[in-house]
Amino acid sequence: MNLPSTGLSRGEISSVLRDEATKDVDWKGGKLWTLVYYAGDDVADLLGETFKEYLYTNGLGPTAFKSLKRFESEVIAMTASLLSEPSAIGNMTTGGTESILMAMKSARDWSRDSSQTSRRAAEGRPEVVAPETAHPAFDKAAHYLDVKLVRAPIGPHLRADVDAMRELITPNTMMLVGSAPNYPYGTVDDIPAIASLAQERGLLCHVDACLGGFFLPFMRMLGEPVPEFDFAVPGVTTISADLHKYGYSVRGTSTVMYRDGDLRRHQFFSRADWAGGLYGSPTMTGSRPGAAIAESWALMQYLGEDGYKERVRSTLDSTRAIIDGINAIDGMTVRGEPAMGVLAFGSDAFDCYALSSAMRKRGWDIERLQRPKNLHLVVTPNHAKVVDQFLADLRACADEVRDRPATESGEPALYGAIDSVDDDQPVNELILGFIDSLTRVEEGV
Numbered sequence: 001m002n003l004p005s006t007g008l009s010r011g012e013i014s015s016v017l018r019d020e021a022t023k024d025v026d027w028k029g030g031k032l033w034t035l036v037y038y039a040g041d042d043v044a045d046l047l048g049e050t051f052k053e054y055l056y057t058n059g060l061g062p063t064a065f066k067s068l069k070r071f072e073s074e075v076i077a078m079t080a081s082l083l084s085e086p087s088a089i090g091n092m093t094t095g096g097t098e099s100i101l102m103a104m105k106s107a108r109d110w111s112r113d114s115s116q117t118s119r120r121a122a123e124g125r126p127e128v129v130a131p132e133t134a135h136p137a138f139d140k141a142a143h144y145l146d147v148k149l150v151r152a153p154i155g156p157h158l159r160a161d162v163d164a165m166r167e168l169i170t171p172n173t174m175m176l177v178g179s180a181p182n183y184p185y186g187t188v189d190d191i192p193a194i195a196s197l198a199q200e201r202g203l204l205c206h207v208d209a210c211l212g213g214f215f216l217p218f219m220r221m222l223g224e225p226v227p228e229f230d231f232a233v234p235g236v237t238t239i240s241a242d243l244h245k246y247g248y249s250v251r252g253t254s255t256v257m258y259r260d261g262d263l264r265r266h267q268f269f270s271r272a273d274w275a276g277g278l279y280g281s282p283t284m285t286g287s288r289p290g291a292a293i294a295e296s297w298a299l300m301q302y303l304g305e306d307g308y309k310e311r312v313r314s315t316l317d318s319t320r321a322i323i324d325g326i327n328a329i330d331g332m333t334v335r336g337e338p339a340m341g342v343l344a345f346g347s348d349a350f351d352c353y354a355l356s357s358a359m360r361k362r363g364w365d366i367e368r369l370q371r372p373k374n375l376h377l378v379v380t381p382n383h384a385k386v387v388d389q390f391l392a393d394l395r396a397c398a399d400e401v402r403d404r405p406a407t408e409s410g411e412p413a414l415y416g417a418i419d420s421v422d423d424d425q426p427v428n429e430l431i432l433g434f435i436d437s438l439t440r441v442e443e444g445v
């Protein structure tokens with residue numbers, strides 16, 4: 001395909017854009033249970049207007065764009081307060097993956113820094129111990145940074161087995177990880193136990209609150225039971241919290257937060273003698289989307305505590321109705337104790353993948369989990385309107401597939417695209433081929 005020699009009209013382009021969007025899943029109708037966190041048309045309008053105003057701004061130049069400097073530092077300060085440590089410091093990044101990558105990069109360089117006094121510098125390849133349920137972004141960061149990620153099994157409550165983590169610590173271990181909550185089951189690991197183990201061994205402790213960072217603090221304000229997970233827990237050194245999930249900002253926004261500014265220094269990159277001038281950059285990207293920074297600030301100012309609390313209330317009410325509804329269906333159960341709006345459910349009696357296929361025929365897109373097979377829901381305020389219909393269809397579909405026995409075999413479940421970074425597994429070849437194909441233009445489309 002070549003660039004058109006003469007550009008199309010704006011009208012022609014809009015009509016193609018509108019047509020193509022009709023091929024996408026019906027996320028706005030509440031039929032999709034992952035990937036999109038929609039907070040309402042008023043929020044969407046605010047984000048769109050702010051985007052237009054800050055479209056061309058570049059967060060790489062905070063001295064040129066004083067507006068962005070203010071917005072990013074205020075987003076970070078508001079996040080710090082929400083995470084119980086107003087003096088915590090951090091940066092905005094493009095997503096949970098980059099936040100985790102930056103926390104791992106800081107940890108790696110900290111572990112090599114012979115001047116740090118809390119602990120002797122690691123001699124071998126630095127290691128991180130994370131529970132099985134921690135996000136693949138940790139594998140990806142380890143892959144990029146030449147760090148060894150050691151996975152610990154989870155316990156019967158689908159939370160990290162902290163004793164197993166303890167057993168996996170070696171002289172090269174630099175950091176322990178817990179999730180608040182993890183993506184597959186929505187359970188929050190025992191962060192106080194993990195952080196105190198880290199302190200006892202002189203290690204860093206990262207809490208992945210990509211999902212919970214902008215949800216659990218508001219649950220706490222609502223007087224709901226919330227496990228301890230943030231900087232209020234001694235020993236927690238870094239936290240990742242996504243603005244583009246339950247923070248409701250645009251895709252491409254997250255935060256990486258540090259209790260201690262000295263540790264954050266290891267995140268930065270600089271070069272003093274380049275012909276283009278002094279170069280310094282805090283995160284992975286060079287140029288940074290200024291509009292995403294401005295939008296996040298505008299959104300947080302717009303929603304305020306009340307706006308977030310209202311959406312958390314709605315999400316919790318929907319989630320509890322869904323949990324009760326699922327548990328009331330013969331043969332079906334919710335797994336573990338989901339802490340907020342993310343949950344896994346399945347059946348030991350019949351095949352839950354057959355159930356999700358039957359639900360797809362009725363227009364519902366439900367994500368599958370694997371090892372073991374389960375189904376997965378991320379509940380948002382946009383789902384309140386469909387809870388009753390969803391449960392009615394789920395009951396009907398469970399009856400349809402009741403004679404399909406539960407098995408462990410079957411097609412693998414697909415999250416985004418990546419399963420693990422173990423290059424020996426042929427399934428990884430499939431995944432890599434799939435990712436490769438995504439940027440090839442298809443004939444006849």
Ligand SMILES: *Cc1c(COP(=O)(O)O)cnc(C)c1O
Pocket residue numbers: 094095096097098135137179181182183208209210211242254
């Ligand atoms: C989504 C998620 C991530 C990764 O974030 P991206 O924004 O997709 O890069 C990491 N951890 C958890 C728990 C998540 O839910």
